[in-house]
Amino acid sequence: MLAMNRHVKDRELLQDLDGELSESRRSAVARHLDECEACRTRRGAIVSAAFKVSAEYRATNAATALAEHSRARLESALERMAEEPDRWRFASTPAIAIAIAAVTVLVASATLFFQRAADTSMLAARHHLALPVASITPGATWDVSAEELCSGTTHTRPITTAMRAEVLNAYGVENLPSDQYELDYLITPELGGATDARNLWPQRYQSPTWNARVKDELERLLPQLVCSRQLDLATAQREMAVDWVAAYKKYFKTDLPLEAHHGPAVDDDESTGVYLLADAAPGPAVRLVSGSRADKRNAR
Amino acid sequence: MSKGSSVFGVSLPASLVGYGAESTASTQEDVLRLFDECAPGLRRYVWAFGLTAEVTEDVVQDVFLQLFKHLRLGRSRANLRGWIFRVGHNLALKHREKAARRHRWEGTWDVERVDRVIDPAADPEQQLADDRRVRRLRAVVCALPELDRQCLFLRAEGLRYRDIARTLDISLGGVAKSLARTMRRLTNAAEG
Numbered sequence: 001m002l003a004m005n006r007h008v009k010d011r012e013l014l015q016d017l018d019g020e021l022s023e024s025r026r027s028a029v030a031r032h033l034d035e036c037e038a039c040r041t042r043r044g045a046i047v048s049a050a051f052k053v054s055a056e057y058r059a060t061n062a063a064t065a066l067a068e069h070s071r072a073r074l075e076s077a078l079e080r081m082a083e084e085p086d087r088w089r090f091a092s093t094p095a096i097a098i099a100i101a102a103v104t105v106l107v108a109s110a111t112l113f114f115q116r117a118a119d120t121s122m123l124a125a126r127h128h129l130a131l132p133v134a135s136i137t138p139g140a141t142w143d144v145s146a147e148e149l150c151s152g153t154t155h156t157r158p159i160t161t162a163m164r165a166e167v168l169n170a171y172g173v174e175n176l177p178s179d180q181y182e183l184d185y186l187i188t189p190e191l192g193g194a195t196d197a198r199n200l201w202p203q204r205y206q207s208p209t210w211n212a213r214v215k216d217e218l219e220r221l222l223p224q225l226v227c228s229r230q231l232d233l234a235t236a237q238r239e240m241a242v243d244w245v246a247a248y249k250k251y252f253k254t255d256l257p258l259e260a261h262h263g264p265a266v267d268d269d270e271s272t273g274v275y276l277l278a279d280a281a282p283g284p285a286v287r288l289v290s291g292s293r294a295d296k297r298n299a300r
Numbered sequence: 301m302s303k304g305s306s307v308f309g310v311s312l313p314a315s316l317v318g319y320g321a322e323s324t325a326s327t328q329e330d331v332l333r334l335f336d337e338c339a340p341g342l343r344r345y346v347w348a349f350g351l352t353a354e355v356t357e358d359v360v361q362d363v364f365l366q367l368f369k370h371l372r373l374g375r376s377r378a379n380l381r382g383w384i385f386r387v388g389h390n391l392a393l394k395h396r397e398k399a400a401r402r403h404r405w406e407g408t409w410d411v412e413r414v415d416r417v418i419d420p421a422a423d424p425e426q427q428l429a430d431d432r433r434v435r436r437l438r439a440v441v442c443a444l445p446e447l448d449r450q451c452l453f454l455r456a457e458g459l460r461y462r463d464i465a466r467t468l469d470i471s472l473g474g475v476a477k478s479l480a481r482t483m484r485r486l487t488n489a490a491e492g
Contacts, residue, residue, distance in 0.1 A: 011480035020461050020476070042487075049486035053437055054456040058344070067343060070357060074335055074364050078328045081368060 008032055013043045017050065131210075131245065132186055132201035136170045139241030140199040141192040149192055150227035157195040159183060166197045173202050182212045187240045190223035191233065210245045214257040218248045225251070327371045335364050338381055341457045342388045348453055349392040351399065359395060363388045382463035385454060389467045436489040444482060451478040 008016075008029050015021045016029050033040050144153065164183060168174045173181070184203040187193030203212045222240065225231035239247040249255055339360055347356045366387055371377065441449060447468060454464045461475045468475070 009480070010484055011476050014480055014483055015461075015476055018455070018461070018479075045487040045490065046483050049437070049483055049490050052434070052490070053441060053452065053486055056434060056437060056441075057348075057453055057456045067339075067353075067357060067360075070339065070343075070360060071332070071335060074361055075328075075332065077361065077365055078331060078368055081365065082324045082328060 007036065007042075008039050010042065010046065013039070013046055014050070017043070017047060131243065132203075133171065136167075136198075137186050137201040138198055139186045139237070140194040140196040141187055141237055142194050144192045146226050146233040149190065149223070149233070159195060159200065163195070163197050163200065167200045168202060170197075171202055176202065184212055184215065186244070187237050188219040188223070190219065191226065191236050191240060193237075193240075209257060210248075214248065215244055217258075218244060218251065221251055222247070324372065327368060330371060331364055331368045334367065334380055334384065338384050339364070342384055345385060345453055345457055346388050346392045348449075349396050351392060351395055355395050355399070356392075359388060359391045362391055379463065382459060382466065385457065385459060385463065386467040389450070433490055437486060440482075440485050440489045444485070448478045448482050451475055452482050455479060 012021065012025070012029060016026060021029065033043065165174070167183060168176070181202040181204050183200055185193040185195075186199050186201060189195075193199050203215065218240075222231065222236045226233050226236050239250075248257070252258060342363060343356060343360050346359045347353070351359070363384055367380070367384060370383070441452065444452070447470070450468055451464055454467060459467070461472055464475045465472045470478075
């Protein structure tokens with residue numbers, strides 16, 4: 001029981017208001033409030049402030065024109081997802097269906113394996129996707145200058161569903177769960193990287209060493225070097241396109257990712273990586289990066 | 301009637317997948333029902349990160365698509381409202397980080413997007429006093445550390461302390477302390 005000479009703390013008054021106190025504490029606070037005018041006054045002030053600020057916040061006008069079509073957009077997306085044959089449906093189907101699916105998967109996997117084993121670029125794609133396949137992702141940039149980029153101008157466009165499908169299909173990873181990869185820009189938009197299928201590849205979060213989180217750090221560093229005139233834009237773009245791992249080693253002066261550059265593990269419930277729109281306006285002219293690995297391969 | 305289904309190109313008879321098909325339809329309905337219930341609050345919360353309307357809407361969509369996957373995987377249906385805000389919070393953070401990197405900008409709550417909530421029936425003098433009080437409250441909210449502001453907004457969305465704690469990855473006591481600290485600032489501002 002609360003002693004009368006010990007006032008209730010603001011924290012408990014608020015917890016009481018929010019129904020967050022245990023039954024016994026709630027009774028003790030109620031008894032104290034019956035007797036203590038000072039605490040009742042404080043409680044009144046807290047109630048009033050809490051009510052006003054909640055009302056203010058809830059009056060935030062977040063309902064934009066986009067929100068009007070939000071439900072229809074979701075319904076349509078859910079319809080598409082429901083039609084997709086996928087792995088989760090079978091979490092709840094009868095055992096016999098699972099058995100049939102398992103056999104089917106085995107046959108399909110074996111076929112896929114033998115088809116793809118013959119294709120060296122696909123083998124590279126399966127090698128944790130740390131580096132993109134040069135013939136699929138040579139790198140592409142908008143036609144922009146370092147001055148424009150450093151002044152904050154970017155030409156980022158939404159990645160369309162068609163573009164995403166094109167990239168995933170090219171890498172043969174259409175069925176890879178979206179929480180396991182980030183559809184990443186080879187040349188980051190901060191360096192003028194274009195929203196173009198030739199500049200995107202599915203980079204695995206769980207690649208053991210050279211993963212998306214490590215690349216993010218390089219994507220932070222290179223624009224800083226460009227904007228502080230320590231590195232010219234074309235070199236930065238080329239180094240990203242040719243071999244970002246080599247660029248990381250060069251600029252961070254290390255053979256392995258720095259300890260601080262290993263991000264937290266991705267919670268498969270709470271990560272998606274990319275947001276897709278059905279349509280997107282075209283951007284400015286796109287150019288391929290000269291000196292990319294694709295060029296070198298073609299030259300050989 | 302339940303439909304047949306195709307898995308990796310092989311059609312399965314409806315009798316084998318009936319349960320799954322019905323389950324999918326009912327999951328869609330559940331997601332839409334939760335959308336009707338939670339989307340306005342989620343949109344408001346995500347927008348308070350200072351994201352654009354387009355990105356806010358993408359985050360909202362994505363949360364409910366993730367929810368659909370979550371439910372189809374047969375995962376827990378307990379406290380889905382808390383789950384929705386938690387996922388929305390994480391996605392909003394991720395988007396804001398990307399936007400900040402691209403535009404060298406850090407979004408924050410924009411008070412200009414808050415509609416006035418002053419009682420129109422009050423007399424002009426009272427309205428002016430209310431207006432001043434509201435401005436002081438807004439100033440306090442804007443000046444709050446981000447964690448305190450997020451605690452406050454999640455509370456305003458009706459989340460329990462344990463859900464706020466999980467969303468913001470802090471302890472239950474941390475939520476109570478943050479809210480008490482904020483309320484003290486707000487009451488001081490209201491009195492001032």
